[in-house]
Amino acid sequence: MEAHARLVVAGHGGSLPLVTKLATLAVAAGAAPYAHLLAASHPACDSFLLSSLARAAAHRGLPGEAIAFYGRLLAAALPFSSFAFTAAAKACADLSALRTGMAVHAHSVLLGFGSDRFVQTALVVLYSKCGQLPVARKLFDAIRDRSVVAWNAMISGYEQNGLAERAIEVYREMQVAQVVPDSATFVATLSACAQAGALDLGREVERRIVSDQMDVSVFLGSALVNMYARCGLVSKARDWFDRLQERNVVTWTSMIAGYGMHGHGREAIKLFHLMRREGPTPNDVTFVAVLAACAHAGLVNEGRNAFDSMKRVYGLVPRAEHYCSMVDMYGRAGLLDDAMQFIRDSIPEEPGPEVWTAMLGACKMHKNFNLGVEVAERLIALEPENPSHRVLLSNIYALSGKMNHVEKVRNVMIKRRLKKQIGYSLIELGGTSHLFRMGEKSHQQTREIYRYLEELIHRISDAGYVPETDSVLHELEEEEREVALRYHSEKLAVAYGLMMSSGSTAPIRVQTTLNSMQKLWKRYILITYLYVHE
DNA sequence: ATAGGGTTAG
Incomplete structure (x- = not known):
């Protein structure tokens, strides 16, 4: 003025x-x-x-x-x-x-x-x-x-909309078109790699960044940390994290989330404490990562303190994700009463379906079927059209042996034409992603994969593997159930990965959409590991 | 005589 x-x-x-x-x-x-x-x-x-x-x-x-x-x-x-x-x-x-x-x-x-x-x-x-x-x-x-900016816009457009594979395709087209990428290209592409679990391409991008002696900005640095963290190479992520000359809240949050995601809850908390001492101010996303890590690692007191400080020290307003993590944390620790009390006392409005879903997971885990049925019914009342709630209810009934109730729920679902959508798993081999759905038959090497999987199942059965039948999706028909157990998407992806890399001891990485399968999946990794190294 | 489009975490 x-x-x-x-x-x-x-x-x-x-x-x-x-x-x-x-x-x-x-x-x-x-x-x-x-x-x-x-x-x-x-x-x-x-x-x-x-x-x-x-x-x-x-x-x-x-x-x-x-x-x-x-x-x-x-x-x-x-x-x-x-x-x-x-x-x-x-x-x-x-x-x-x-x-x-x-x-x-x-x-x-x-x-x-x-x-x-x-x-x-x-x-x-x-x-x-x-x-x-x-x-x-x-x-x-x-x-x-098309300028480099136009290419970047398209890559990031796909990536931001969850279409990481398409983003990667565009990145490759860009290379073919011989357009020189810049740091924004790499940031967007690395995000796509993180999303798709495309570690090979992620490494390729990293090599280029290093060999071009590109200036690693906070953006690029965070993208690298995030890519390695989400692909499961936590120590590689940490290397970059330590090496960066500038780190912002996104960098720290990515690293903390990376630890939490891969079962290093203690490391996540350690880094969070360091962040509070000498890092940037944590934000709501940081707390999503911290609380999830606490839930995973059973760090109830840490989680409670973090949730408390989130509100009181940082003035942040918790969202559904934070509430879910808290419920999940109490639930996993077997503190079902604390979880219910938390829902009653600490959530201001009517808890959303996500919160009850977390609560239901806890009931299942600790076999509290009465509470589980109660919670599932609340969920169904909240979202009558969502098929997964009814699947959960039928699972609870099945677990408690009330098969007539299972039938009832299934019949209602059939009458209402409610069908659960099917998840999928991705595996990346030699720079190409392969997608498998349960019972997938469209892959080029379908025959070989199934034959290999049969052999694998045979051998791990000999080694003492017994499938966990009681948590199978109960809306499926009898024969479908068998297929689901034997050929669920992760198994297909793992079998394919093992088949294509036989003789190698390199780890196999699979991305999956089904959270409920993760437990099953962890066990599977262990078994395949034992099998490969026998 | 003055100005452009794209960039990260759940």
Whole structure:
């Protein structure tokens, strides 16, 4: 404002470029209303000024303001530039405002900016953020001479929407197109690797980063830590974590989550304590990781303290995930009463289905069937259309030997046409991912895999393996149940992995969508390990 | 005479 006053006094108050610069700075400093005033008071407020303001606002994370400036351009019937469209598209992307974004898109095409590479790239981001990936892809494909930023937008678009495999495909296409990647490419690609468990590619990217002597920013460093942590190479993650010259809350949280995820609860807590002493301030995501680690490692007191400090010291408001971890933590430790008391006393509103699902898991684990049935019925009342709750209820009945009740639940499910969706497992071999569903038959080597699995099952049975039949999905028919047990997706993936790497003692990594299978899975790893090393 | 699009953790 002082600078503005000086400008006016010096007789430059009417100089548009200077006012533009000033207003842009005002927005960048967070004083959007002042910029509005400046723009409104200037007699010759032009297209350049307003689109600069729109851009600055979009950049500053003020999407509403950006759209307001875009609106003023429209209202004043001023000429549009591509700048106005990139800013408006980014603002809509940040708001996930698909309808408004589509209007901006249409408007840009109408005014002849349909093949402006900047506008096209901004629109790819817009549609990705709104979950419209086919549209984003179509726009991306239409860009002539795609810049590295366009490629990055597409990779990250897939990755952010949980389509890591597609993201990796785009990364490979980018290599074929001989576009030189930059650090944002690697950040997005490493995230995709973390998501897909694509360790080979992750390592390849790491090698490139190192050999190119690329500057490892917090972003890139966190992406590396995250990739190794999620792929299970916790000590590799820690190496990078220690080596980074800058670490922020994301870096720390990734590392803590990595420990927790792979059964190093104590390490997770140790690092969390270090973070509180000399690291950045933990946020809500950090506490998700910490509480999950406590639940996993049975660190009840640590978890209770963390939950307490989360609210009291850091002023964070717990979400469903935090509540779930707490219930899970008490539950796993066998403290079912504490879990119920926590649900009653510490959750402000009506607990969501996730919380009851965690509670139900605890009841199952500790064979408290009466409480389990009670909880399952609450769940069904809460979400009558969700088939998995009924599956859980039928499991509880089966575990307590009430087979007539199992029948009843199953009949209701059949009558209501409720079907549980099937999970899958992924294994990466030689840079290619292979997806298996339960009873999968579409893989090229299906015959060999099944034959190999038969042999494996035979041999581990000899070694004393007995399948855990009581927790099988009870909505399945009798023969399907057998298939589910013998050919569930993880088994297929493991068999394939072992088959393709026979003779090697390198670990096999499988990613799976089914949490309930993880227990089963851990045991399986042990058995296959024993088998391979016998 | 003034300005662009992409980047990490659950």
